[in-house]
Amino acid sequence: MWLLTQSQMQISRIIRGAAVILAVICMGLAGAQIFRTSSKAKADKCFLTLRAIYGAKQQWALENRKKPSDVPSWTDLRGYLCNSFPEMQQEGEEKPRCPAGGTYTIAPVADVPLCSISNHNQWNLNKRPKTP
Numbered sequence: 210m211w212l213l214t215q216s217q218m219q220i221s222r223i224i225r226g227a228a229v230i231l232a233v234i235c236m237g238l239a240g241a242q243i244f245r246t247s248s249k250a251k252a253d254k255c256f257l258t259l260r261a262i263y264g265a266k267q268q269w270a271l272e273n274r275k276k277p278s279d280v281p282s283w284t285d286l287r288g289y290l291c292n293s294f295p296e297m298q299q300e301g302e303e304k305p306r307c308p309a310g311g312t313y314t315i316a317p318v319a320d321v322p323l324c325s326i327s328n329h330n331q332w333n334l335n336k337r338p339k340t341p
Contacts, residue, residue: 251309255329258294258305262313262322265289270318277319286315 265286270279283304294305304313311326323330 248309251307252329254308255311255324255326258307259313259322259324259329261290261293262286262305262315266315266318266322275318278317280315280317283315 266281268289269275269281269285270277273285275281287303290305307313307324307326307329309326309329311324311329314323314325316322
């Protein structure tokens with residue numbers, strides 16, 4: 210039978226405590242990475258949606274001989290967006306939704322559409338968005 214001295218039991222407790230602390234730190238880092246990955250995926254999806262809205266605006270303007278200052282409505286763009294967003298084919302869905310819960314603003318034909326989540330708007334038509 211193993212008999213531990215007082216000092217050996219204290220060392221054992223310290224080692225177990227350190228292992229628990231290390232495990233908690235690792236879980237915290239992994240959780241932060243998962244959240245960051247999820248946040249980036251939502252920003253990327255939002256970016257693709259903003260590009261689709263921009264493309265729909267351009268097509269609408271070209272087919273309807275609109276000026277750069279004209280602003281289409283969601284009803285005007287619906288036909289151009291339904292193929293890209295199956296949820297818009299359902300009754301009651303008039304516009305695409307940001308996966309992070311933001312809302313989209315169409316803006317004039319010459320301007321890029323915007324999302325109400327500010328870090329989703331850090332893009333131009335040739336680059337991917339910057340995400341934290």
